[in-house]
Amino acid sequence: MVQFSYARWSTRYPELARWVSAELAQEYFKEAQLYCDNSPQSIVRDLCERALLLNMVTAHIAALNAPLNGQASSPLVGRIGGATEGSVSVQTQLDLPAGSAQWYAQSKYGLAFWQATAKYRSMRYVPGPAPIVNPWSGRGGWRW
Template identity: 50%
Template sequence: MSGSSIPPAAVTVPGVAVFDYAAWSALYPTLAQSVGAGQAQGYYDLACLYLDNTPTSLVRDLDRRAALLGLLVAHLASLGLPQEQGGAGGLVGRVAQATRGSVSVRTEFATLSERAAWFGQTQYGASFWAATRGLRQARYVPGLPQRPAIWP
């Protein structure tokens, strides 16, 4: 099968969400002006490090998983772009104070946990964090046998 003309990104695997640059750029036009398809695909690959994109992912619905991964792509792109290109502009955290005369801006993480603070740097990350709240809670599955971990 050497010499196949299908690029690896175009191969669909059951249970895996595939990145659609056209759909992503329609949702995030400001970012898409500065982030091309190749760069966005790179951010998508990174986003899959934060949210499992395999058939065993906690997010079973592929449309929902694709939307969450799209938010992560926007978050990563926003962190990487300068402010004049739609990015966060190097600011970390939420704006806590702004002044006009002599321009001063102060940001803070407030009382967010370390993980939440990283996502809270952009509107896209904050949206992702809010949308995945249920994934960060403990799950109890009744009826499953509990086996103690016995180490030899």
């Protein structure tokens, strides 16, 4: 399993480390493990790669919760679907079909994670038993 290192995370994401304490970043890392498996059964076998991916998701979660101009994080969820200037209005859209990148696309960190994990979302073909046909006996069979 990958252990969280605030020193490494804050070096990679200094713009987030300015306001995210080590304790808060650790909590975001725990949450990141909901999105990227950090168990021995993880599909991401390389621990260095898994650490990078987990740090990306941690940064994504931190960015989604980032304060704006000293205020609480934005209550808006989803991508900006439309905006007007007179009387200021903003419309957001969040249609999340299965396997969608929309949640990740809300920050550059999440989208980087989504792109980096594309190879893990591909179908894996596991071949079944190969049939053996004996043309001289007229019978087929299965090779196990």
